[in-house]
Amino acid sequence: MADPARARKLAKRISQIVASAIEHEVKDSRLDYVTITDTKVTGDLHDATVYYTVLGEKLDVPPDFTGAALALESARGMLRTKVGQGTGVRYTPTLTFVADTIPEESKRIEDLLAKAREADAEVARRATGAQHAGEPDPYKAPREETEDDELAEEESRG
Numbered sequence: 001m002a003d004p005a006r007a008r009k010l011a012k013r014i015s016q017i018v019a020s021a022i023e024h025e026v027k028d029s030r031l032d033y034v035t036i037t038d039t040k041v042t043g044d045l046h047d048a049t050v051y052y053t054v055l056g057e058k059l060d061v062p063p064d065f066t067g068a069a070l071a072l073e074s075a076r077g078m079l080r081t082k083v084g085q086g087t088g089v090r091y092t093p094t095l096t097f098v099a100d101t102i103p104e105e106s107k108r109i110e111d112l113l114a115k116a117r118e119a120d121a122e123v124a125r126r127a128t129g130a131q132h133a134g135e136p137d138p139y140k141a142p143r144e145e146t147e148d149d150e151l152a153e154e155e156s157r158g
Contacts, residue, residue: 030071
């Protein structure tokens with residue numbers, strides 16, 4: 001089991017090597033809009049999971065996740081060789097590529113927050129000018145004793 005700090009350092013270095021290789025050395029147009037977001041390395045430093053996201057060519061064009069996944073799969077051996085050369089570790093970790101879902105999840109959360117803000121604004125709009133459905137003072141005030149109450153109390157005592 002390797003030191004966790006060493007694993008983090010190796011993961012960061014693998015991210016840099018893979019991103020640089022994708023940008024400068026892999027000649028596959030399907031990887032033009034791929035960004036490496038994170039890398040996790042197992043405790044024994046034998047396996048690395050590389051997380052990536054794909055951007056669309058334009059804002060209105062959806063990203064090609066399938067093409068990027070196939071391109072990364074075909075370039076896996078070359079990328080592992082680059083990682084081995086760039087890290088100098090005894091055992092070059094195997095690379096697994098996983099599409100990062102954080103951008104989609106963050107967009108979903110932003111949409112949910114926008115809906116919540118709209119609902120809050122609607123409640124605030126309806127609350128203006130509204131009146132409570134009861135007495136203005138909902139708390140019971142202590143009763144003031146009258147002479148009849150005092151007589152009833154004396155009779156009950158004896």
